[in-house]
Amino acid sequence: MADSESPSPSTTDNNSKKKNKRGGLEIQGYKIEGLSIGGQETCVIFPGLNLAFDIGRCPQRAIAQDFLFISHGHMDHIGGLPMYVATRGLFSMKPPTIFVPKAIEEHVQKLFDVHRAMDQSELKHTLVALDVGEEIYIRKDLKVKAFKTYHGIPSQGYVIYSVKQKLKPEYLGRSGNEIKDLKFSGVEITDTVTSAEIAFTGDTMADFIVDPANSEVLRAKILVMECTFLENTIPVEHAREYGHIHLAEVIQYAELFQNKAILLIHFSARYQVDGSDYFVQGLRVDPHLILFHREFEPSKEIG
Numbered sequence: 001m002a003d004s005e006s007p008s009p010s011t012t013d014n015n016s017k018k019k020n021k022r023g024g025l026e027i028q029g030y031k032i033e034g035l036s037i038g039g040q041e042t043c044v045i046f047p048g049l050n051l052a053f054d055i056g057r058c059p060q061r062a063i064a065q066d067f068l069f070i071s072h073g074h075m076d077h078i079g080g081l082p083m084y085v086a087t088r089g090l091f092s093m094k095p096p097t098i099f100v101p102k103a104i105e106e107h108v109q110k111l112f113d114v115h116r117a118m119d120q121s122e123l124k125h126t127l128v129a130l131d132v133g134e135e136i137y138i139r140k141d142l143k144v145k146a147f148k149t150y151h152g153i154p155s156q157g158y159v160i161y162s163v164k165q166k167l168k169p170e171y172l173g174r175s176g177n178e179i180k181d182l183k184f185s186g187v188e189i190t191d192t193v194t195s196a197e198i199a200f201t202g203d204t205m206a207d208f209i210v211d212p213a214n215s216e217v218l219r220a221k222i223l224v225m226e227c228t229f230l231e232n233t234i235p236v237e238h239a240r241e242y243g244h245i246h247l248a249e250v251i252q253y254a255e256l257f258q259n260k261a262i263l264l265i266h267f268s269a270r271y272q273v274d275g276s277d278y279f280v281q282g283l284r285v286d287p288h289l290i291l292f293h294r295e296f297e298p299s300k301e302i303g
């Protein structure tokens, strides 16, 4: 079953987003690259974290990322997977770690088996099946957790958390030596501080927004959310029928989002970048809403 739709444009507020040299964006201190057009290809890359969400058709800049998170099995999100692994092998790069929904793990294994049989290469990688609610560390200070999305086929989103050790308040102001002594004596001197940094939805209906289990998703610093349909000529029911979100729903639920920035992606291919402005007229969403061109060129500020 093919996925349906989407691309588009946009923008942001004064400080939280700026265009970087390579044509990507910088939001809340994170560089973001990639591209997203509904039904065609979606790959969202955070080079500073060495990871990408979905692989689309495997854009060149995704290959350098060691970690890949696949939201679901629609071709516009997973089509480039063998190419991603093969290209890293070709360049003798470290075998990547690929996270997939548990429900498609076996299919993905078979996919690689078929490619191995065809080209007699190893296609080295580590495949990790992550179920909704499960979390795993990808770095000492970084963990990921899968969350439930609603797309008609097995799907899930991911939240990336930063995990830091902070000195307990009662030890602030102590000298370095004192701290060292306390630590060596076995005293727990730090608190673990976890913060949701990035949430990526993949394709989903707006139902994920009101799922109580997903409250952390709505509090992540940056929410990368699909929003396939933008204008009123397409009814919300149509978006739901295809398992997607309509901008009208984002507006409807605006008060629920506590994110610092929301990056809307996966716009229908029917939308032309230049004609998008009127779609967002009257839109007042706090936090600032960022709409993207297909190549992640910001076009306009909203908010």
Ligand SMILES: [Zn+2]
Residues within 6 Å of the ligand: 003, 004, 072, 074, 151, 203
């Ligand atoms: Zn899809």
Ligand SMILES: [Zn+2]
Residues within 6 Å of the ligand: 003, 004, 038, 039, 042, 074, 076, 077, 203, 266
């Ligand atoms: Zn899609």
